[in-house]
Amino acid sequence: MLRVTQVKNSLLDGASIAEELYSTPQDGDNFFESLEKPAKEPENLAPRNTFIRAGVVTTVRGSAYMEYGNTKVLAIVSPPKELIRASARRMNMGVLNCYVNFAAFATGELESVPERERLLSSMLTKAMEPVVCRTEFLNFQLDVRVLILDDDGCLLSTAINCCGVALVESGISTYDLITASTACIYRDHVFLNPSAKMEELLWKHRTGTGTSTGSDSKDNTSTKSVQEHGLIITASLDTFEQIAQCQQCGYLSPETYMKLMDYTLAINKSLRQLVKGVLTARVREQHELDLREKAESALEDQRLAEVIERLKLRGLDEFIQSNIKEDPYVKKQ
Structure with missing residues (x-):
């Protein structure tokens, strides 16, 4: 029985004969x-x-x-x-x-x-x-x-x-x-x-x-x-x-x-x-993975707690000024 299968990604977008023809x-x-x-x-x-x-x-x-x-x-x-x-x-x-x-x-x-x-x-x-x-x-x-x-x-x-x-x-x-x-x-x-x-x-x-x-030995029939x-x-x-x-x-x-x-x-x-x-x-x-995420979350909470504590001690204006850094690429006049 001849079988035809579809071939993809070929130059000829058609069909080819399968390897096992019969x-x-x-x-x-x-x-x-x-x-x-x-x-x-x-x-x-x-x-x-x-x-x-x-x-x-x-x-x-x-x-x-x-x-x-x-x-x-x-x-x-x-x-x-x-x-x-x-x-x-x-x-x-x-x-x-x-x-x-x-x-x-x-x-x-x-x-x-x-x-x-x-x-x-x-x-x-x-x-x-x-x-x-x-x-x-x-x-x-x-x-x-x-x-x-x-x-x-x-x-x-x-x-x-x-x-x-x-x-x-x-x-x-x-x-x-x-x-x-x-x-x-x-x-x-x-x-x-x-x-x-x-x-x-x-x-x-x-x-x-x-x-x-x-073949059957009794009646010799196939x-x-x-x-x-x-x-x-x-x-x-x-x-x-x-x-x-x-x-x-x-x-x-x-x-x-x-x-x-x-x-x-x-x-x-x-x-x-x-x-x-x-x-x-x-x-x-x-x-x-959960333990690692909890450790990272604990470090983040600790960092935020330190920021809040510094904000309380210095005040808002002083805290903002202390975190402002000059741009090294801007020329000073």
Whole structure:
């Protein structure tokens, strides 16, 4: 299938042919064979190389930036705002809305961006609703906005982790720290924290392009051999041992489903320790900043007190004359 993608910042303001002109099952097989196969039972349940920074946007109260491998996400939490009376309904909890947007340079699949944004926004909202204490802002709406800067797999789980840090940074009451991770299985190999290419391969397999054919020894008829292939995203609250959201696609047996969930929960615990360390460092940094501001304010108050004391002792006219200095650039006559 020929794909045409839009090219920006080029001399010819038109379209160019994409690098991958055709997508066939053989292409998927070749890509899978080129991968470094992990162990069927992974032992190192560790997250990717992770970088998290809270308070990156100074114009808002709550923000966070996260790099999970090559996946880069920015989250911003707006202050709660009152619902419009015409649209407000009698509810015993506030309203939480999450919006996901892709940067113009984040992906080349421009046609599928609106649909992906709507899907990710819906799933992110469902994952964050059990975390926020919505009973504390009745008839108010809380908006969380996520900007995708780069997508290299584990997009939803990275967005959940980043939003959790941004919510704590903004001072919104939460029940617990939320962490999320992704795992998948393809041809009996378990991939933890899969890349975007691996997720795309799973999606093609799900649509039927990756299924293989085999023969039945009993009736010698050609049938499709169904292999386990699927992806699972788990968001958890470790303090209460509660799962906030579990998203699954593909074909997984119950035993494999539970195995992948255990893997993701173990990765979530590692991410939780990292998030706790980031938030602790942020609180310490904010405390040192407050102490510095108090010290500067105390010095300013002391300076003003000295000025007022001199004004009382000398009088207004003498104080003004003592503070007048001659301009060295003006010639004396």
